[in-house]
Amino acid sequence: MDLSVLGLQFIECIAVLTKNEKMIDIKKIKNEIEKLPESDFAELRRWIAEKDWEKWDTEIEKDSNANKLDFLIDEASKEKNNGNLKDL
Numbered sequence: 001m002d003l004s005v006l007g008l009q010f011i012e013c014i015a016v017l018t019k020n021e022k023m024i025d026i027k028k029i030k031n032e033i034e035k036l037p038e039s040d041f042a043e044l045r046r047w048i049a050e051k052d053w054e055k056w057d058t059e060i061e062k063d064s065n066a067n068k069l070d071f072l073i074d075e076a077s078k079e080k081n082n083g084n085l086k087d088l
Contacts, residue, residue, distance in 0.1 A: 036044065063069050079085050 033041065033044065060069075076085070
């Protein structure tokens with residue numbers, strides 16, 4: 001099954017679960033996930049992991065653009081100047 005189709009089915013499942021509710025009940029979502037066949041569960045797991053990495057990449061890019069990671073460059077430069085780094 002295509003990941004986009006599986007993602008759509010997952011979203012539809014959430015929509016059904018929340019149709020008469022104002023908030024998503026995570027227990028109901030977990031229950032529906034546990035009913036999935038192993039192959040669909042594996043695809044869902046990959047899809048969720050991919051979404052997680054996308055969010056991580058977005059945060060890293062945002063932090064980098066805001067110069068929040070500059071301390072890492074400074075730290076690496078100091079270590080290199082102190083002779084604590086080896087060339088790869």
